[in-house]
Amino acid sequence: MRVIRSAAVDEECPPETSVLRPRRNVWRIEHAHRAAVLVDAAAYFGALRSAMRQAKHRILVIGWDIDSRTPLVGPEGEPADGLPKSLGDFLCALVRERPELSVKLLLWNYSLYYALEREPLPLLTLQWSTPPQIELCLDDEIPVGSSHHQKIVVIDDTVAFVGGLDLTIRRWDTAEHRPEEPGRIDPAGVPYPPFHDVQMAVDGPAARALGDLARWRWERSSCEALPAIAARSVPWPEGLKADFGDAAVGISRTLPLYPGEGEVREIEALYEDMIDAAQETIYIENQFLTCTRIAERLARRMREVPGLQAVLTAPRIHHSWVEHRAMAAGRIRFLEILRAAGVGDRVRLLHPQAGHDGGTVDIMVHSKLMIVDDRLLRIGSANLCNRSMGVDSECDLTIEAMNPAERQAIRAVRARLLGEHCGVDPAEMERRIRAAGSLLAAIDTTGDGERRLRPIEDGQPAAEERGWTIAAVADPRHPLPATGLVDRALASVKARWRGLLRIAPIVVAALLLALAWSTTDLAGWAQPERLQQSLHGLAGTGWGPPLVIAAFVLGGMVMFPVTVLIAATAAAYGAWPGLAYAGAGALASALAGYLVGMLAGEKALRAVMGPRLHRIRDGTARRGIVAVATIRLVPIAPFTLVNLVAGAARIPILDFTLGTAIGLAPGLLVLSTLGDRLLSILNDPSPAQIGILLAVIAAWIALSVGLQALVSRRRRSRS
Known part of the structure; x- marks a missing residue:
C-alpha cells in the first residue's frame, strides 16, 4: 500500500516569504486551473450534482456522514435533469444510465454516540439495495475516540470538492437562509433551522492530488487499490464561475497516530503560521473554538501587531448536551485568553441571525473558514478545536495570493460571506469595509435589517470542573489511550x-x-x-x-x-x-x-x-x-x-x-x-x-x- 504522508521530494518549494511550507503546514502544493468557493449547501449540492452527471469513470466520496436521503439539489430545490432528488436514488439512476461508472462511498464507522443522528443501517441502504457499481465501505482504520472528519468528493480524478459539508441530511439551505424554507425539512418531516457552510471546488493537478489522498483512504480501509484515472474531459459543474484561475492550492491534513505510522499535524501548524502572518485582519468562521494553543497564538500575534483585528463567526449556542458542556466551556476559555492578553477590544465573537415577522432565528454556522488579510484563504473540514489538530482526520485547502488579481478574489470572497450575514450586496460590503478602514467598524455599522451579525454572550461555564472533565474526552488533544x-x-x-x-x-x-x-x-x-x-x-x-x-x-x-x-x-x-x-x-x-x-x-x-x-x-x-x-x-x-x-x-x-x-x-x-x-x-x-x-x-x-x-x-x- 502506498503511504502518502510526506510531500513529494521533487515538489518545487514556494519562496521563503510564502506561508505555505511543505513538510510543515501543507502536504502538497498543487496547481488548480479553476477554484471556486461554494457558499452554503444548496450551491454545493447543485454544483456537485452537475459534476456527477458528467462523470465517466469514478465518483469517490469520503465523508464523516453519508445519507442516501440527502436532497442533492441546487438553490431551486428540485432537480431539472430528470433524475431523482435524493442522493441514493440519484446515484442508482446515474449508474444505470452509465453502467461503466463506479461509485465508491467511504463512511466513517461512527461511534454509538452519533447513531441516532445517522441513517439507520447505511450498509443496507447504500450497499445491499443499490446496483453493484455503488459500493459503501465503513472505515474503522482510526484510533479509539477519533473520527474520520474529512469531507472530500473526487470525480474522475479531475474535479474535487473539499470543505465542511457532508452529503447528509439537515444541511441543505440557500444563501438567503430564510426563517421559513420549504426545502429545509428532514426525512422525518421536521423543519430545521438555517444552516451555513462553505466548500471549495478545484480541478487540475490539485484535484488529482486529492484523488491520491482519497484513494489512499479507500485502500487503507478496504485493501482495494484503486487506479488513478487519466480522464480526457473535466466534469466542471455547469454554470459555476471560478473565483480563482491558475492558482496554487495547498493541501493540509490532520491524521492521528496510526499503528506503525506517525501522526500528521499540518492543519495545526497552518493555523499557527497563518496567524503569525496576519497584519490587518483575521476573519474566521468555525463551528467550535476551543483550542487554547491557537488562542494563545492569536493573542500573542495581536499584541505584536497593535492594529490587527479579528472577527470570529460561530453558532450562538451548542445544541447537544456534550457540545454544551465541553465545547461551550472551551469557547469561553478561548475568549478569556484573548481578553487576558489585553486584545479583547479588537476581537468580535459573532453569530449570524435572520429576522422574520418581528422575531429572529439563529443561523447555524458549520463552516471551517479562515481569511488572513487579503492574502490567505482557507476552507476545509477542520474545526478550531483540539480534536481537529491531532485526533480526527481532516483536510483543508488554502490559496495564498501571489498577485493583485488573487488578492482581489480573496477580498471578494470575504465580502460575499459578510454580505450574506449582514444582508447587503457583496460589492456594497466591500465598499463599506474600504470606507470604514476597519473590518470591525464596517460590521458594527451594517446589518440593521433582517440579517445581521450579533455578539455571542456565553457567560460563565456551568459546573466548570465537570465541563472540563467532559472536554478531556469530547475534545482531547491526542487520541484516547485504548490499549490492553x-x-x-x-x-x-x-x-x-x-x-x-x-x-x-x-x-x-x-x-x-x-x-x-x-x-x-x-x-x-x-x-x-x-x-x-x-x-x-x-x-x-x-x-x-x-x-x-x-x-x-x-x-x-x-x-x-x-x-x-x-x-x-x-x-x-x-x-x-x-x-x-x-x-x-x-x-x-x-x-x-x-x-x-x-x-x-x-x-x-x-x-x-x-x-x-x-x-x-x-x-x-x-x-x-x-x-x-x-x-x-x-x-x-x-x-x-x-x-x-x-x-x-x-x-x-x-x-x-x-x-x-x-x-x-x-x-x-x-x-x-x-x-x-x-x-x-x-x-x-x-x-x-x-x-x-x-x-x-x-x-x-x-x-x-x-x-x-x-x-x-x-x-x-x-x-
Whole structure:
C-alpha cells in the first residue's frame, strides 16, 4: 500500500516569504486551473450534482456522514435533469444510465454516540439495495475516540470538492437562509433551522492530488487499490464561475497516530503560521473554538501587531448536551485568553441571525473558514478545536495570493460571506469595509435589517470542573489511550461481526439444506452403521475408491458430516487404505467447495461485506496456511461453509490446500485408526466407551494444538 504522508521530494518549494511550507503546514502544493468557493449547501449540492452527471469513470466520496436521503439539489430545490432528488436514488439512476461508472462511498464507522443522528443501517441502504457499481465501505482504520472528519468528493480524478459539508441530511439551505424554507425539512418531516457552510471546488493537478489522498483512504480501509484515472474531459459543474484561475492550492491534513505510522499535524501548524502572518485582519468562521494553543497564538500575534483585528463567526449556542458542556466551556476559555492578553477590544465573537415577522432565528454556522488579510484563504473540514489538530482526520485547502488579481478574489470572497450575514450586496460590503478602514467598524455599522451579525454572550461555564472533565474526552488533544483490555475487546467485537458478515450470504443456503435434511432421507444416511454397510459393499469392487471420493464431494455439497464419512470409510476399508481414501475424499470435497465459492461466492459475499472483503482476503493470505489449518483442526468446524468462504475470499489455492491437509491430518489419523471402535461407541454407547471417545477427542485436540504450534513456529522463523 502506498503511504502518502510526506510531500513529494521533487515538489518545487514556494519562496521563503510564502506561508505555505511543505513538510510543515501543507502536504502538497498543487496547481488548480479553476477554484471556486461554494457558499452554503444548496450551491454545493447543485454544483456537485452537475459534476456527477458528467462523470465517466469514478465518483469517490469520503465523508464523516453519508445519507442516501440527502436532497442533492441546487438553490431551486428540485432537480431539472430528470433524475431523482435524493442522493441514493440519484446515484442508482446515474449508474444505470452509465453502467461503466463506479461509485465508491467511504463512511466513517461512527461511534454509538452519533447513531441516532445517522441513517439507520447505511450498509443496507447504500450497499445491499443499490446496483453493484455503488459500493459503501465503513472505515474503522482510526484510533479509539477519533473520527474520520474529512469531507472530500473526487470525480474522475479531475474535479474535487473539499470543505465542511457532508452529503447528509439537515444541511441543505440557500444563501438567503430564510426563517421559513420549504426545502429545509428532514426525512422525518421536521423543519430545521438555517444552516451555513462553505466548500471549495478545484480541478487540475490539485484535484488529482486529492484523488491520491482519497484513494489512499479507500485502500487503507478496504485493501482495494484503486487506479488513478487519466480522464480526457473535466466534469466542471455547469454554470459555476471560478473565483480563482491558475492558482496554487495547498493541501493540509490532520491524521492521528496510526499503528506503525506517525501522526500528521499540518492543519495545526497552518493555523499557527497563518496567524503569525496576519497584519490587518483575521476573519474566521468555525463551528467550535476551543483550542487554547491557537488562542494563545492569536493573542500573542495581536499584541505584536497593535492594529490587527479579528472577527470570529460561530453558532450562538451548542445544541447537544456534550457540545454544551465541553465545547461551550472551551469557547469561553478561548475568549478569556484573548481578553487576558489585553486584545479583547479588537476581537468580535459573532453569530449570524435572520429576522422574520418581528422575531429572529439563529443561523447555524458549520463552516471551517479562515481569511488572513487579503492574502490567505482557507476552507476545509477542520474545526478550531483540539480534536481537529491531532485526533480526527481532516483536510483543508488554502490559496495564498501571489498577485493583485488573487488578492482581489480573496477580498471578494470575504465580502460575499459578510454580505450574506449582514444582508447587503457583496460589492456594497466591500465598499463599506474600504470606507470604514476597519473590518470591525464596517460590521458594527451594517446589518440593521433582517440579517445581521450579533455578539455571542456565553457567560460563565456551568459546573466548570465537570465541563472540563467532559472536554478531556469530547475534545482531547491526542487520541484516547485504548490499549490492553480495551483494544482486545474491540478487536474481538470486530472479529465476531466480520465473521458473521463473511458467512451471511451462505446462511440462506444452509437454511435450505436444513430443510432438505428434515424432508429427505439424508439424516438416515448419516447413521454410521448404515453408511458403513454401504461403503463396505463397495470395498470389493473396482469402483469403490472413486465412489468413496465422490461421496465425500457430494456430502460436502449438502453439508454432510465429514467426520462420519471418515470414520465410516475407515471401518469399511480398514486403517489402510481407508486413510488414503478418506484423505483424498476430504481434500477433494474441500477443493470442490473452494471452487464453487471462487466461481459464485465472491459476488454474493462482496454484496454483503462490500470492498472490505479485500481486507479479509489479504489478511488471510498473509497467514493463509495457518489460518486454514487452524479452522480444520476444530473437529466440529462447518467445513462446507469454510470451503465456500475461502473460495469467495480468494485465499491462494496453495495455502488453502496445504492448510486443509495439515488441519485434517490429526483427525484423519485418529478416525482412521480407531474407526471401528468409534462406530461401535456411536452405535451402542456405554460409560467405558464414552470414556474412550473422550480420550480420542482429547488426543485429537492435543495433536491439533501441537501441530498448530509447530506450523506457527516455523512460519515465524521464516518471516
